[in-house]
Amino acid sequence: MLVILDRDGVINEDRTDFVKTPDELVFIDGALSAISRLNKAGHTVVIATNQSCIGRGIITTDTLTIIHQKLTKSLKAAGGWVDQIFFAPDAPWEATNMRKPGDGMMKAALNQFGAKPSNTVVIGDSLRDLQAAASSGCHRCLVQTGKGVKTQKEGLPRDILPVAVAASLSEAVDFIEAGRFQ
Structure with missing residues (x-):
């Protein structure tokens, strides 16, 4: 199975002022x-x-690379890894289809790894994560970390349902291990 994770609010704490x-x-x-x-x-x-902090001029792509090096080193220390990191540097006012809710990153991942949407789950904490997943035909899981509780309270539009709701990434992985997205 291909598992596509949002970063901020799913893996790391979300910051209103961006991870810089x-x-x-x-x-x-x-x-x-x-x-x-x-x-x-x-x-x-x-x-x-989505890394609009690049498009906004807050950080550079080189800085993002250094931040992601910390992520990959920390994952390695925990016995894990990510196979690829896709990011959309677009500022919201200059959004391409790569920036979620566009499905460009989802389609790029599906293409790169030869995965079918029916065998792919997207785990995110925001409506735009779920919209990108729905648009690309992938299974959807909302975590209640980051913006997840707020996203759930605001209500999920019918066109993105069904959406599994997990307390955390750990519980979302429990769902995957239990075969919930098959």
């Missing part, structure tokens, strides 16, 4: 071990993350 340095990348409890569990079960794991 490696020190600001603070992992949510259990997230790294959850990714390691996916790896050990043989799943392909990718990250698809």
